[in-house]
Amino acid sequence: MTPEPVSAGYTRLTGEHSRIHRRLLETCTAVHLSTVLTGTDGQGAVLSCVYTGRTWHVPADAVLLVTGAVPDDDLAHELERRTAGGGPAVHRIGDCLAYGTIAAAVHSGHLFGRELSVDLPDRTPYARDATSFEPTGPVLRGAPSPPSSTLRRAGT
Structure with missing residues (x-):
């Protein structure tokens, strides 16, 4: 049962909707869309x-009751x-x-656990060779490309 017009609507964004909806239809005796629980009594809903x-x-x-597709991050905030201080x-x-x-949540926890003791710097942790392919001398239109000896590395 869901108040939405489709089952597990958020899974349309994750590519899982067709598989989940098919499995629901195969295993459930009834799938109630656009439906809400308004009460219970001693004999049912x-x-x-x-x-x-x-x-x-x-x-x-x-x-x-299976609820909650919205992050509950009040405690974190x-x-x-x-x-803050x-x-x-x-x-x-x-x-x-x-x-x-669930896979995304497990991955998020696993990734955090792996990085927990890693000191993450505010800079790239590896050297990067930035190269400029701009000629160092004048280039005339229609002239052949300058020889490689006139190319320089960025910052030199």
């Missing part, structure tokens, strides 16, 4: 259409505010940073 408000009862032994760094990772797939 009361559902309603988000467009018409029409309600109906679905017999059920239990109701499992509060910690960032408290440590100094103190331990606060890093948001996984679904706290941006909602995504």
Whole structure:
């Protein structure tokens, strides 16, 4: 059940929608789109259409709520505010940073763990050879390209 007109709509952005929707249709007895839970009683759930408000009862032994496709980063923001003047760094990772797939959250945590003890400099940690291919002398239109000896490295 989802209030959205498609199942797992956010997975359209991740390329997983077709596979997930197909699996839902194969394994579930019913898929309720554009539907919200409006209540429960001792014998099941009361559902309603988000467009018409029409309600109906679905017999059920239990109701499992799966919620939250929005990052809950209030704690991270509060910690960032408290440590703004100094103190331990606060890093948001996984679904706290941006909602995504389980694989993306696991990767985010794994990557953070690998980089936790790495001192990341504010500069590129390797030398880069920047080369300028601008001629050092005058070049006339229609003249052949200057010989390579007149080319120079940037900064020289």
